Structure formats: structure tokens, C-alpha cells
Amino acid sequence: MEARPYLVLDLSRPLPEVDRTGVRVAREADLPAMAEVMAEAYRGTVDDEGEDQPAALAELRSTAAGTHGPPLPDAWLLAEEAGEVAAAVVCTRWQGLPFVAQAVTHPRWQRRGHGTRLLLAAATTLRAGGETRLSLIVTRRNPAHALYQRLGFTEIPWPEGT
């Protein structure tokens, strides 16, 4: 089975300043475009489960309905490029901690800093709301693992009973 470490970012430590150009809170009406980004982003990756846009949309709607813990709507963020959704992060509360349920960038816009900006923007917003840690689960072979480590996420044991 794939190794899927549980990582946390300590929000009591300083976070770099984030450029929020083109970054805004996602609305219900954005979900179809976010689902398109999600379907394209996972295609051909280690985490590709063959989800197309409708399946990704169903997943996002179920996340909004609380499947992965209560959603944290202030930390549902997207980055736009030329009026289109280029990247998104979606956070819920899982095991008592804010949790990155989705982090996706459309392949056309990858490796230009959108993922970093959105994760840091979400972390900054959550910290302003009094949160002390941000968590996520990532497949170790996923290149995103290196990105999370660079941002300061560190591995801790999975919560008991999960």
C-alpha cells in the first residue's frame, strides 16, 4: 500500500508574506470550475483515481456537505488567471485540526507558485482565526510532498483510531 504520511504545519511560527493577487474565497458557483481543475490536476499522477469533472464535482459537493469534516469556508480559496480558476485549496476540520482536503493547480499553471500562495494564504487566514496547526495527508511519492516539506509541514503519527 502507498505510504500516506500525516503532516502538520505549526501556525505559531512566522509565515512568509503572501501575494494575494488573483486569490479569493471560493463560492458555491465556483465548484464546477474547481472540479475541472481537480480532474485535470490528478490525471496521470500517483493519486489518479480516474475521476472526471463530474466525479470531482460530486467529491467537492460532498466535501462541502461535511464528508471530510466540517468545511472551513474562509479557507476555500482559489487563484484566478485570465478570469479562469487556475488553482484551489479546500480546507475542512478533521480530528480537531484544520485540514487541507484538496490542493490542486491546473497543469497549465503548475510550478508557478499558485499552490504555495494558496496554502500560505489559507494558513494565514486560519492563524488569524486562532488556529494553531494546519494538517494534511499526502502520498509520499506525490511531488506535492516535497512542496509541503518546503513550506514547513512535518510528519507526525496519524491520529489514533483513524
Ligand SMILES: CC(C)(COP(=O)(O)OP(=O)(O)OC[C@H]1O[C@@H](n2cnc3c(N)ncnc32)[C@H](O)[C@@H]1OP(=O)(O)O)[C@@H](O)C(=O)NCCC(=O)NCCS
Ligand atoms: C501539488 C500542486 C497543487 C502544486 O501546485 P503548484 O501550483 O504547481 O505549486 P507551486 O508552484 O507553488 O510549487 C511547485 C512545487 O511542487 C513540487 N512539484 C509539483 N509538481 C511537481 C512535479 N511534477 N515534479 C516535481 N516537483 C513537483 C515541487 O516542489 C515544485 O517546486 P519547484 O517547481 O520549485 O520544483 C500541483 O502539483 C497539483 O495540482 N498536483 C496534482 C494534485 C495533487 O496531487 N495535489 C496534492 C494532493 S495532497
